[in-house]
Amino acid sequence: MMIVAGQSQSAYFLEETSTVAETHTLSVLVDNEPGVLARVIGLFSGRGYNIESLTVSEVEHEKHLSRITVVTTGTPQVITQIMNQLGRLVPVHRVVNLTKMGEAIERELALVKVAGKGEHRVEALRLAQAFEARTVDATLESFVFELTGTPADIDRFVNLMTECGLVEVARTGLAALARGKMGM
Amino acid sequence: MTRQMTGAEMVIQALIDQGVDTIFGYPGGAVLPIYDEIFQQDKINHILVRHEQGAGHAAEGYARSTGKPGVVLVTSGPGATNMVTALTDALMDSIPMVCITGQVPTHLIGTDGFQECDTVGITRPCTKHNWLVQRIEDLPKILHEAFRIATTGRPGPVVVDIPKNIQFQTGTYANFKDQAQTQYKPRVKGDDTAIREAVALMAAAKKPVLYTGGGVVNAGPAASRLLRELVKLTNMPITSTLMGLGAYPASGPNWLGMLGMHGTYEANLAMHDCDVMVCIGARFDDRITGRIDAFSPTSKKIHIDIDPSSINKNVRVDIPIVGDVGYVLEDMIKVWKETQPVQDRAAMTAWWQQVSVWKAKKCLAYRKNADVIMPQYAVERLYQLTKGHDTYITTEVGQHQMWAAQYFGFEEPNRWMTSGGLGTMGYGLPAALGVQIAHPDALVIDIAGDASVQMNIQEMSTAIQYEAPIKVFILNNQYMGMVRQWQQLLHGNRLSHSYTEAMPDFVKLAEAYGAVGIKAERPDELDDAIEEMIRVKRPVIFDCRVANLANCFPMIPSGKAHNEMLLGDASDDEIDTAIGSSGKMLV
Known part of the structure; x- marks a missing residue:
């Protein structure tokens, strides 16, 4: 069955007003604890977001902090949603959109x-x-x-x-x- | 004060320090040390369920009716996996729950040991947070942090998975109640500028509507009081989601009834036509919005939510306010009183006139029948005959749930326990048990369907054991009514597997458990039967035989907008063509 844009919509077929997907680089500071990467990856797969690239490594040994750098694609609304969803994870300290902050x-x-x-x-x-x-x-x-x-x-x-x-x-x-x- | 104790003792001590008096659980190999501690104390009351899922829903009922977290204790492996539905349910409906699971000893983790499963892996997506305790030193902090995370911000379920050897180990315990162990710190106070802008927008509105949700209930009784004050102050019409019923009283003058897929005509049309929508602790769920590109097309939207990820998720809003509903409402009222805005009286009068025109449709009217009990009638009578009692209502999921929401009036928050987000059949009976344990003298009724109730019927045995006089009021139409309704609307009335050909005799079933069975088949015997049910101070299963093929209306069919509702008196033709081919794709 075809879903024709502009005809049948419910929440399951969200129509974005801006449908142009953009690529953004997010920097996520997290507690370096067991399972933290699984939480982040699970969030992306569970909610259907894209991961184009993902790196993770401990950056502050004493504070047990790791930095996850993730490159993702989506409409501006989806990118904001991804950042908010990341921010909801308990071990996440900060989420910064490097692409929005200028040329990283x-x-x-x-x-x-x-x-x-x-x-x-x-x-x-x-x-x-x-x-x-x-x-x-x-x-x-x-x-x-x-x-x-x-x-x-x-x-x-x-x-x-x-x-x-x-x-x-x-x-x-x-x-x-x-x-x-x-x-x- | 620190003390040396075993991990199992720490669990009990932490529960005591958190003020927990009741837990729901089921023992097993990997939690035996904790159960041994339970045996040797009398501060915590343990309710032994018959299935771990029942423990989860009972804890949800307990939590939702008291405002306190529900606590569950189950074993490893199947104990943990049986909890997954209840955890997901609690996550979707933002219910604070702390679930403690046993785990195989640390040296056996990863060996596919007996009753081993990756509990934190399995429950990661269905909890707000979870922990596998790997060192005894971490246990006290994790236990207390678990409560802080479950109960603050947007509440939710957490899991603490404790390997058996950690339960036996001795370590130092200290009470870390309310001491943050992580950087988790939800924002409760709303942005002042946004609140002022919101008040200005509300004051200038000609056709405003308040759309409230479970967040108001979660924010505590004070938030409901503030909501009522705001309604009085602004004279705005108010509607609510399924989860928010009771925050504003159903008898209140500004009440429009529930909104959404099975909401009232007046609530949905007010949402569609309004010029300012104030969403308070709700999340623009698809049951609410219907077709999203036609959702309230002309309104400016204000959204108050404690969870930033709820903002702009499904619907774009004009003024987002991140904060606890209670704090934000308090500030809003303060600003409203301080600025003394002048509302457009003429516009508001016209708007209320419009509302009364919609109300005159009497969208909840149904054809009464002298021979057969109509399900709507059964709920109406139940509501009328339980007025004046200290009543709590839980439901299962399906038509009966919607009829309960439509025809039972809720005057106070925390009186209505239902599975909203996940739509879990089998929720209502154990939830009623949890409510009854928390409120032993109250009248606790599970408005059930004949299909749903069989999904956790085993908890009748628990109710008997703890003398919890829950009333299971089954609207028995022998169908999975909502499935059948959708098959009628969407699939040419081909009733594939929605008829239960072999139904237990619910009266005998009640008696087998040691409960009281009551049956009503005709409208003229209904009142007496309900009164008898209320009188009996023991668990009751009430088999209320209702019209088999009644449909739940009003209904916004999938893929349709708020102003394309089907009403109860819709002709058969209209029903057949109500849902286009593309709408059939939707859930």
Whole structure:
């Protein structure tokens, strides 16, 4: 059965006034306690929100605080709802929308393995130098490069490497901070 | 004052320090140390249920009728999983509940041990918060924090999962009551600027309506008093969700009746046509709004809610006020009195005239029958004959629940216990038990359906054991009435599995449990039978045989707006075509 927009609606088919999905980076400061990541992930899956990238690590050892950086997509209303729902979790201290606060610094680290001989190998090394990637492992037939940059930088690098014998990629997901002197 | 004691003793001591006098539970291997402590004390009254779900709903009934948290104690594995429905129910309806579960010893966790389950994993999405206690040192803090989190802010259920070895271990206990152990601190006071803006908007309204919900009841009796004062001050018409019934009295002059899918004509049309809507402790649930893009299209909306995530979730509002209803209403009244706004008297008079035109429709009228008891009539008579008694009503879920909401008038908050958000069949009987335990001398009636009541009928045995004289008033139409109604409206009257071909003899069933069975089949014997039920000071199952095929009206069909209601006198044709093909998709 088709649901035609503008015809049959109930709460189960919410019509957003703004249907343009935006990508936002949220920074969430949480107590580093068992299950906290499951709470956050469960909230996203249970309520049908998207996770494009998620990183988590303890950032303040004495206070047992972890920072979760999550990249998500949704209409402005959904993004606000996600922030409010996150704020409802007991171990969550603060939720900040870095995208709304202006251009945040966003970085990701990737490990990229390529294998090959001859011209492919030379090209891979040349491109790695151009992207300022570090060579962290080398054999006669392979390299592992380490690259830090924006997700777009890494996408570009990985795309180029597919032509040069790309074997596999590991990416950390996004770490992000707001610019300026203020912390969250 | 700190003392050395075992984990099991800590549980009991923490309950005592929290002022708990009653818990509902069921023993099992992983909670035996705690049950041993219960045996050796007399401050806490333990009610032994027959099924853990019953303990959960009983605790909900206890909580909702007293304003205190309901406390449950169950074992690991099946004990915990049987609690899941009650926990979800409490989460949806914002009922404070503390559930203590036993767990296999810490060294066995993860080994698929006997009666092991991942309790915190399973209950994470159906609790406000939960804990697996891993060290005896953490136990006192967690127990007290559990109460703080369950009862403050938007109330809800919490689970404390305690491995058996922790129950045996000895540690230091201290009373951490009301001492925050986490940064959790809900905002109770509303923003002053927003409140002033809201008052100005309300004062300038020509067609205002107050739309209240369970949040008013949760905010305590003072909030209900303030609500009544605000109504008096502003002379606004007021409606309420299912969960909020009783906060404003049904006999009050400004009362429109309940709103929503089975709400009154006047309440829903006032919502649709109003120019200012003041939502107080309600959450724009889909049973309330109907078709969301046609919901109250011309109004400015004010929303008071303690939970920021309720704001702008389903419906965009103009003035959100995050705070406890009690605090915000107090400030609103203060500002109203201080600014002495001049309302548009002419507009308000016209608005009230419009309301009386809607009321004249008599949307709750139904065809009386001299031979068959109409279910609406049964609830009406029950209401009339219980007036003057100290009455509490619980319900199961379905047609009877809506008829109870429509035809029973509630004058005070905390008198009406029903499963609103989750819609849990089997809620009413154990909930009535919980209410009766809290109010031993009150008249506690579960208005039930024949299908729902069988989902937790085993708790009759508990009622007998504790001499809790609950009255189970079954509107028996031999159908899952609401399912049948929807099949009639949506599925060509193909009544797939909504007829119960084998029904127990409820009178004999009552007698088997040791309760009193009463049956009424004709309207002329109903009053006497109800009076007998009220007179009996023992548990009663009342088999009230009602018209089998009655439908619950008014009704806003799925996918329709408030001004597209079906009324009771709607012709058959109208019912057949009331719901379009796309509406059938909806729940």
